[in-house]
Amino acid sequence: MKPLYIIGTSGFAKEVGQLAGHINAATPRWSRIEYLAEEATNIGLELPYGCVTGTDALLDREEPADFAIGIGRPKIRQRIAERCAARPWLAAPNLIHPNTLVDPAWMKLGQGNILTRGAVFTCSIVVGDFNVFNLNCTIGHDVRIGNCVVINPGCNISGGVSLGDRCLVGTGVQILEGLGVAADTTLGAGALVSKSITEPAIYVGLPARPLSK
Ligand SMILES: CC(C)(COP(=O)(O)OP(=O)(O)OC[C@H]1O[C@@H](n2cnc3c(N)ncnc32)[C@H](O)[C@@H]1OP(=O)(O)O)[C@@H](O)C(=O)NCCC(=O)NCCS
Structure with missing residues (x-):
C-alpha cells in the first residue's frame, strides 16, 4: 500500500486527514497518512490520523504515493494540482x-x-x-x-x-x-x-x- 500525502496543515487539511482516516478505517487503502507543510517549523506536529513529516519538497521523492490537497482556496488548489501532475509517481484519488x-x-x-x-x-x-x-x-x-x-x-x-x-x-x-x-x-x-x-x-x-x- 502507498502512503497518502495531505498537502497543507490548516483546519481544512485536518478535516481532509480525518476524512482519509475514516475512509482507511472502512477500507484500508493507504499505509499511512502524512501531512506536508509549507513551513519546516511544523514538522513533527500531530494532526488527525497522521503527522507532519516534511515540507512539500517531499513531493519530489520519486516514490509512488497518493495525494490530496488540504487547502480550500481554488487558485492554490489548481497550482498544486499542476505541480503534482508533473510528477508521475503521484496519483490523486477521489476521497x-x-x-x-x-x-x-x-x-x-x-x-x-x-x-x-x-x-x-x-x-x-x-x-x-x-x-x-x-x-x-x-x-x-x-x-x-x-x-x-x-x-x-x-x-x-x-x-x-x-x-x-x-x-x-x-x-x-x-x-x-x-x-x-x-x-x-x-x-x-x-x-x-x-x-x-x-x-x-x-x-x-x-x-x-x-x-x-
Ligand atoms: C464574500 C466574502 C468572500 C468577502 O470577503 P472579503 O472580500 O474579505 O470581504 P470583507 O470581509 O472585507 O467584507 C466586506 C463587506 O462585505 C460584507 N460581507 C462579507 N461577506 C458577506 C456575505 N457573505 N454576505 C453579505 N455581506 C457580506 C461585510 O459585512 C462587509 O460589509 P461592510 O463594508 O458594510 O462592513 C466572504 O465574506 C465570504 O462570505 N466568504 C465565504 C466564507 C465561507 O463560506 N467559508 C466557509 C468555511 S467552511
Whole structure:
C-alpha cells in the first residue's frame, strides 16, 4: 500500500486527514497518512490520523504515493494540482466519505475530488478534478462542475446548474435551477443566486449582487 500525502496543515487539511482516516478505517487503502507543510517549523506536529513529516519538497521523492490537497482556496488548489501532475509517481484519488450519497452509475467524477460526510449527489452529474464538496451540500440532477471548485458546507446546487473552474461557493449558498456561474466567481456565504453570473467577481446577498466595498 502507498502512503497518502495531505498537502497543507490548516483546519481544512485536518478535516481532509480525518476524512482519509475514516475512509482507511472502512477500507484500508493507504499505509499511512502524512501531512506536508509549507513551513519546516511544523514538522513533527500531530494532526488527525497522521503527522507532519516534511515540507512539500517531499513531493519530489520519486516514490509512488497518493495525494490530496488540504487547502480550500481554488487558485492554490489548481497550482498544486499542476505541480503534482508533473510528477508521475503521484496519483490523486477521489476521497469519498462512506456516508456520502453518490450513484457512480449516474455520475462522472474526475480525480482528486474531496466528498465529505453528508454530501448528496443525485443523477446525471459531471464533475471535473480537484473539487471540494463540503459537509451536507446537495448537488442536483444534470449539474456540471468544472475543476478546483470549492463548495462549502450546506450549499444547495439545483438541477442543471453549471459552475465554471475555480469558483468558491461560500457556506449556505443556494443556486437556483438551470443557472450558470462563470469561472473564478466567489459567492459569499449565504448568497442566493437567482440569475446566471457571467462576470467573475464576488457576489453576496439575497439575491446575489456584486460586492461593492
Ligand atoms: C464574500 C466574502 C468572500 C468577502 O470577503 P472579503 O472580500 O474579505 O470581504 P470583507 O470581509 O472585507 O467584507 C466586506 C463587506 O462585505 C460584507 N460581507 C462579507 N461577506 C458577506 C456575505 N457573505 N454576505 C453579505 N455581506 C457580506 C461585510 O459585512 C462587509 O460589509 P461592510 O463594508 O458594510 O462592513 C466572504 O465574506 C465570504 O462570505 N466568504 C465565504 C466564507 C465561507 O463560506 N467559508 C466557509 C468555511 S467552511
